[in-house]
Amino acid sequence: MLQEPFSTGNSQIHRLDPRFKMVLATVYAFVVALSNSFPALIAALIFSFALIGLCRLGFLEVAKRIALVNGFIVFLWVVVPLTYDGQSIYYLGPFGVSREGVLVSARITLKSNAILLAFIALIASSTVATLGSALSRLKIPAKIIYLLLLNYRYIFVMEEEYRRLLRSASIRGFRPASNLHTYKTYAYLIGILFVKASDRAERVYNAMLCRGFAGKFYSLHEFSFSRLDLIWLVVMTIVIIGLEILEWVKIA
């Protein structure tokens, strides 16, 4: 089931203004994505881990997210060093392990993990409903935010709808296997899911009309930029300048 496991807590980061966290996370993600020197990337990864520590998030849940992102990165580590042009540092049978390939793979690993961890700490520490309100205060077009909130509302519903269909099939004795009956059953399930999605969209539309929806959602969230936010603005500015210096030192 879809959940927001990081959104509850009372850490300093949980208490920061969500608008501020969104801006910080975005700027930090781009700074890290554009960095290439190892000192800067290692420092970014350490800082991102520190953010996770300050957030006091569940270790297992964070580890699960990290493992998911690193699935494809492991695949890159298998392929890129063996196929990348450059000086071979080791031979695996007929294949040379390229030094440049190893460096590229290491950079991707550091960048991906640093950005992911920072996003878990800064963004996933707020609920999607709160982030929707924060985006609205950041002057993001209202229609985009309505789409976002409606989408968020119905992901749970559509997932549960699919589970219900699957349970019905199981109760009728359906067991998936590699045969035509299985493919047809899944095709029917998907078809019904889309028909149900369409029916639901029509019902939601009619319900919104009945309630006099005039194109505006109202939010009771109040945001304020506190002293804690100011302290974190200073900290993040120093960190970002530090990363840029590490990047620049390498170039020099």
Next chain:
Amino acid sequence: MKKKGLSIRGMIYASIFGAVTAAGAYIMIPLPPVPITLQTAFLSLAAALLGGRLGALSQVVYLLIGIIGFPVFAGGKAGLGVLLGPTGGYLIGFVAGAYVIGKLVEMRQRPGFIWIVFSMAIGTAVIYLFGVTQLALIARVSIDKAITVGVLPFLIGDTLKIAVAALIAVKIRDRVGIVD
């Protein structure tokens, strides 16, 4: 499969079909030997049923909810880091791919199975184009190697998904879609 502006009804359809795509990332079909997810099949279906503009919008909103941290990208991933990472191009390609599929389907009054398969194949190629380009740029590998890693392993699965998605689209198109 009718063309509409971004009305309230259009917004709701785009949101709910985007939600179905997001749920698709969680739906794993336990087919032996390798379980498959249905995300691209759901994307193709949403685009074929909603048309180019709303189909693309359903994917934009799906990306946005993933970017702000909700774990809806394949395998439960989330965040801007995924979009900026080696596989982010495929996700960006979802928007362009959905637009292309929807527009191609809209070109025919009542498209048949073959035309829908053709549209979905072109849309999938667009997704691969974005995916391979970003993979080559981020991983700094040649396009040939990016294709070897990022396209060839998925070709058979995607071909099957296109065929199934097109069959479903033909079957349910009169029951699904925006009718004013």
